[in-house]
Amino acid sequence: MKRLPLIALVLALSSCGGDPEISQYGSQPDLPKPQRGLIPTMTIASPAGWGDRRPAVPEGYQVTPIATDLKIPRQTLVLPNGDILVAEGKGGGDAPILRPKDLIAGYFKRKGTSSVKGGNRLTLLRDANGDGTYEGRTVFAENLNAPYGLALVGNRLFVANQDSLVRFDYRPGQTRASGPPVLVTRLPGEINHHWTKSLAASPDGRFLFVGIGSNSNIGERGMSVEEERAMVWQIDAETGAHRRFATGIRNPTALAVQPGSGQLFAVVNERDELGPNLVPDYLTSVRAGAFYGWPYAYWGPNPDRRVQPFKAEMVNQAVRPDYSLQSHTAPLGLAFSNAAMGARFADGVFIGMHGSWNREQPVGYKVIFVPFRGGRPAGPPVDVVTGMQADGKTFGRPVGVTVDPRGALIVADDLSNTVWRVTPVQAPARVASAR
Helix, strand or coil, X not given: CCHHHHHHHHHHHCCCCCCCCCCCEECCCCCCCCCCCCCCCCCCCCECCCCCCCCECCCCEEEEEXXXXXXXXXXXXXXXXCCEEEEECCCXXXXXXXXXXXXXXXXHHHHCCCCCCCCCEEEEEECCCCCCCCXXXXXXXXXXXXXXXXXXXXXXXXXXXXXXEEEEECCCCCCCCCCCCEEEEECCXXXXXXXXXXXXXXXXXXXXXXXXXXXXXCCCCCHHHHCCCCEEEEEECCCCCEEEEEECCCCEEEEEECCCCCCEEEEECCCCCCCCCCCEEEEEECCCCCECCCCCEECCCEECCCCCCCCHHHHHHECCCCEEEEECCCEEXXXXXXXXXXXXXXXXXXXXXXXXXXXXXXXXCEEEEEEEECCEECCCCEEEEECCEECCEECCCEEEEEEECCCEEEEEECCCCEEEEEEECCCCCCCCCCX
């Protein structure tokens, strides 16, 4: 009987003052003073069906849904023959409630997600004649555990579940796995406050990189539950042996290897509850042995003294990320582009931004392009897929982004359970894929 008044009070307390607009894209973001309060600023992402609407894309491009009614699509992988694998699942949910604000924030965040149960499967989409319509749809593998990261190395398909890295044998044209998954190695899976396990392979296929998020916002569960978390693992693809590749990365939600250089990049979800403009989420190259600050520092040597016990000696060790993506945008997808996407988007990365909860004015809820120059991010971002929020409603939330080398951007939308395909209007002549 008292829930509605309580929620109304929370909304009133968490929506005071508005969010000042500051410059937070690029290598030198504005960093205001931290703001802390009894209840974090929150705005519900009220879900609504797309109906006749469509996302907006730049002039000269078009967007079409190629799969609907999925079961929480997260990441996608374009196979060599043009088929698309979609990882569907929803993990986590086992983290104990520590504070009243955790209960309140959790309630609001759940209101902004799909009510569909996660599929725990891989779905394969096929466009048999190359006309952009994916008329074939089969379940490639099922009974997985919140699959997320995907990587193909030769004839082996690797899948990062929320608690394990597994592999399947794969042959071109295959529509269903030929057998059960083979365990490569276990991944940290207890509590799983941040459950997504991102995945990328080294250019030679010898190593796999797995992004493992923290078990808390800022260490409030104690650092013992953060063992082997908030970091990127490097895993030997043959033996499953792993080492810590880079640490202090709160939640590396997507990984990608830069063509040519072989440099690993990540997008990272930073910490909350320091105000609407702290701490910037970011895109960065991931350097072997580097420490990126969490939980003791952010954006280089800026201390976060909420952490107890605080280790001041760790602050100056923190590496500054390459490129800020604004605070609370929640980037979950990362893909390097190529010339097939048009001259404007030929050199750089596409980033899927799932969208904010910890601010009054929503941010994110779109796909952007960050241009590169000389192999590094440079210049302001370009909006690529927008229109996912309007009139107080949220129609879509981008997660994984993948570039089809034939000239298409594939976007997984885990709110409307849709996979979108963005292509240049003047696309190259149609070529049917070999199956």
